[in-house]
Amino acid sequence: MKLHEFQAKALFRDYGIPTPQGELANTVASSIEAANRIGYPCVLKSQVLRGGRGKAGLVDIVHDAEEARTASEFIFASDWKVRRVLVEPTVDHVRELYLSFSADAPSGAHLLLASADGGVEIEELARTAPDQIIRARIDSIRGIMPFEARALAYDLGLSPAIAKNFAPIVEKLYRLYVEKDAELAEINPLFLTSEGTFVAADAKISIDDNALFRHTEFQQEDADFDSDIAREAAAEGIPYLQFDGDISLMCAGAGLTTAVYDLVVDFGGSVANYLEFGGPNYRKSVRAMELCVRNNPKVILIVTFGTIARADIMAEGIVEAIGRLKPTCPIVTCIRGTGEEKAHEILRGAGLTPLIDTEEAVRSAVALSKGGRP
Amino acid sequence: MSILIDRTTRAIVMGATGSEGSFWTGHMVQLGTQVIAAVTPGKEGERVGDIPVYHTVHRALNARGPADAAMLFVPPRFTKDAVFECLDAGIKLIVTVADGIPLHDALQIRAAARASGTTIIGGNTSGIISPGKAMLGMFPYWIERVYKPGRIGVMTRSGSLTNEVTAMVVRAGFGVSTLVGVGGDPVPGMRFAEVLAALELDPETDAAVMIGELGGTMEEEAADMIRSKAFTKPLVAFVAGRHAPQGKRMGHAGAIISGGKGSALDKIHALQSAGALTADRASMVGTLLAEALAHFAPPRGITA
Numbered sequence A: 001m002k003l004h005e006f007q008a009k010a011l012f013r014d015y016g017i018p019t020p021q022g023e024l025a026n027t028v029a030s031s032i033e034a035a036n037r038i039g040y041p042c043v044l045k046s047q048v049l050r051g052g053r054g055k056a057g058l059v060d061i062v063h064d065a066e067e068a069r070t071a072s073e074f075i076f077a078s079d080w081k082v083r084r085v086l087v088e089p090t091v092d093h094v095r096e097l098y099l100s101f102s103a104d105a106p107s108g109a110h111l112l113l114a115s116a117d118g119g120v121e122i123e124e125l126a127r128t129a130p131d132q133i134i135r136a137r138i139d140s141i142r143g144i145m146p147f148e149a150r151a152l153a154y155d156l157g158l159s160p161a162i163a164k165n166f167a168p169i170v171e172k173l174y175r176l177y178v179e180k181d182a183e184l185a186e187i188n189p190l191f192l193t194s195e196g197t198f199v200a201a202d203a204k205i206s207i208d209d210n211a212l213f214r215h216t217e218f219q220q221e222d223a224d225f226d227s228d229i230a231r232e233a234a235a236e237g238i239p240y241l242q243f244d245g246d247i248s249l250m251c252a253g254a255g256l257t258t259a260v261y262d263l264v265v266d267f268g269g270s271v272a273n274y275l276e277f278g279g280p281n282y283r284k285s286v287r288a289m290e291l292c293v294r295n296n297p298k299v300i301l302i303v304t305f306g307t308i309a310r311a312d313i314m315a316e317g318i319v320e321a322i323g324r325l326k327p328t329c330p331i332v333t334c335i336r337g338t339g340e341e342k343a344h345e346i347l348r349g350a351g352l353t354p355l356i357d358t359e360e361a362v363r364s365a366v367a368l369s370k371g372g373r374p
Numbered sequence B: 001m002s003i004l005i006d007r008t009t010r011a012i013v014m015g016a017t018g019s020e021g022s023f024w025t026g027h028m029v030q031l032g033t034q035v036i037a038a039v040t041p042g043k044e045g046e047r048v049g050d051i052p053v054y055h056t057v058h059r060a061l062n063a064r065g066p067a068d069a070a071m072l073f074v075p076p077r078f079t080k081d082a083v084f085e086c087l088d089a090g091i092k093l094i095v096t097v098a099d100g101i102p103l104h105d106a107l108q109i110r111a112a113a114r115a116s117g118t119t120i121i122g123g124n125t126s127g128i129i130s131p132g133k134a135m136l137g138m139f140p141y142w143i144e145r146v147y148k149p150g151r152i153g154v155m156t157r158s159g160s161l162t163n164e165v166t167a168m169v170v171r172a173g174f175g176v177s178t179l180v181g182v183g184g185d186p187v188p189g190m191r192f193a194e195v196l197a198a199l200e201l202d203p204e205t206d207a208a209v210m211i212g213e214l215g216g217t218m219e220e221e222a223a224d225m226i227r228s229k230a231f232t233k234p235l236v237a238f239v240a241g242r243h244a245p246q247g248k249r250m251g252h253a254g255a256i257i258s259g260g261k262g263s264a265l266d267k268i269h270a271l272q273s274a275g276a277l278t279a280d281r282a283s284m285v286g287t288l289l290a291e292a293l294a295h296f297a298p299p300r301g302i303t304a
Helices: A005-014 A028-038 A065-077 A122-128 A146-155 A160-179 A209-214 A228-236 A254-266 A285-293 A311-325 A340-349 A358-369 B019-031 B057-064 B076-088 B103-116 B160-171 B192-201 B218-227 B264-274 B282-295
Strands: A023-025 A042-046 A059-062 A085-089 A095-104 A109-115 A133-138 A182-192 A198-200 A204-207 A240-242 A247-251 A271-276 A299-306 A331-337 B010-014 B034-039 B051-054 B069-072 B093-096 B119-122 B127-130 B134-137 B149-156 B176-181 B207-213 B235-240 B277-279
Touching: A005 A085, A005 A160, A005 A204, A023 A028, A028 A042, A028 A065, A028 A085, A042 A065, A059 A065, A065 A085, A095 A122, A095 A133, A095 A160, A095 B103, A109 A122, A109 A146, A109 A160, A109 B103, A122 A133, A133 A146, A146 A160, A160 A182, A160 A198, A204 A209, A209 B076, A209 B103, A228 A240, A228 A285, A247 A254, A247 A285, A247 A358, A254 A271, A254 A299, A254 A358, A254 B160, A254 B207, A254 B235, A271 A285, A285 A299, A285 A311, A299 A311, A299 A358, A299 B160, A311 A331, A311 A340, A331 A340, A331 A358, A358 B282, B010 B019, B010 B057, B010 B076, B019 B034, B019 B134, B034 B057, B051 B057, B057 B076, B069 B076, B069 B134, B076 B093, B076 B103, B093 B134, B103 B119, B119 B127, B119 B176, B149 B160, B149 B192, B160 B176, B160 B207, B160 B235, B160 B282, B176 B192, B192 B207, B192 B218, B207 B218, B207 B264, B207 B282, B218 B235, B218 B264, B235 B264, B235 B282, B264 B277, B277 B282
Parallel strands: A247 A271, A247 A299, A299 A331, B010 B034, B010 B069, B034 B051, B069 B093, B093 B119, B149 B176, B149 B207, B207 B235, B235 B277
Antiparallel strands: A023 A085, A042 A059, A042 A085, A095 A109, A095 A182, A109 A133, A182 A198, A182 A204, A240 A271, B127 B134, B127 B176
């Protein structure tokens, strides 16, 4: 779960990492008022979770009230559905650094990345100045030690006086990253001021979804979902991704659904949604199909190869769903695994043709989605 | 032989008293796995079938003798604790099927596995099976067109796709020596490269099939194993997610392209350039395998 910049910065302040003193505004008028209070020049930063807001003109430095109006009008009118703007004073700085913690899967360590050349995205930095990036692996069982933060400061070429201010920032960010179960905690840019202190000019934090049970302080907002259907699927615990094509995928298992997605595109079709109703959700056929139907797909494609999820129970659910929802589009089924003979009987009884070959099923669905015969 | 488990493996099962745990423990025994004890805190004195239950791993081993392996049917939030309990008892092979282990727990599990030389399979996996011999996990081994004994090692990040692809291996006339589900999480306990190292040494495995997907670096590490000649048998790879959009998590927690890295196409290129055969579709896996084995001459000193 990604946090908004203003949420991440509030966490920074909780952990003692300095940030600019900003104000959150949710209308054009309140943005201008906030800018007037903060003084000019100041920065208007759209609070959106998608990347690329800077390039889209949704982050702007303004020098007077008129500019603040123009900029905030542009931001709130954009098709990014911006609901909040963070208004912050500009911060004088002499240098921009990069600092982050993330997971290093092969070693099982936390990965500490830093650069004295921040401000651009780390991927770009890795391309343009790979030797400027310093990597350290932090033992995930032992945790970070002060010497590791010191070593980083000196490896970055900071002077002793500045290194003394930098090392605590590293340790504080680490503490936040671990205590909040973050997948990523990133400060980029981290401003070095002319007084030798540090200010986090931006903040990126992503919390591990699997650890949200021990962090009830984080709640996903409705507006953070791609669609209403995606929000309802999440509430139901059904893995779902919104697309805008023709074929609704109602499949079981992440790997199989992903492979079916590939095949649909390979065979010239397009996907309306990705939906998994396998594993713990295999009794939720009715709810799953209801979500699919709301996309008005041209075809619903059902592919499963179940282990725990019994094929016959899925088939019963599918027949029940068809009876209740009466979808107008054709349904292609390819249901295999435990209980498949009985499942095929059930499907035939409901007038469906049970297929057993995934590629044949996908070809058939793509043909139907283009108005052809299966 | 087979890798990691066979008929001689003595296993304990944690969480065998739950409905899923007892169902699959029964099937593990039925397939031939030696389950010497079950562990569920608070339930010592009960039985799962013929298997006695103990409060702790240490108490189980004291009563029943040493164990080679532990199978964990433990919810994700308690998995780290269960894994460390097994490590503390010196168990060298641990399989955890839990789906949803917190990332930082998984990192500590991986770090502990490396530090102690323990093999930890999972989470978010069906486990491991050597068809006809033994199983630690949840595989529908009764589906004959998938779980046929043979000489192909299979390793996979997905459960559902494993049935799909392995059925194609069997359809082409082959069978499976050992199938290892490394799981769909971003930080698995055992990685593809480590499975390959074991398959390389197994005289009963002629070739490997890898069922990978977008996200992470495990497929690239497997390619490195081929390049450095640490794995010299034929490898056929199927990598799902070729058309997955950037930044969207495709089902598995580990299946995401982030920072421009981890795309299925990058993985396919890495594997191809190392000399692996790659299948765009599951149906091609069997044919590619037959082709690879026809051209493969085992190096001297290794018997096929």
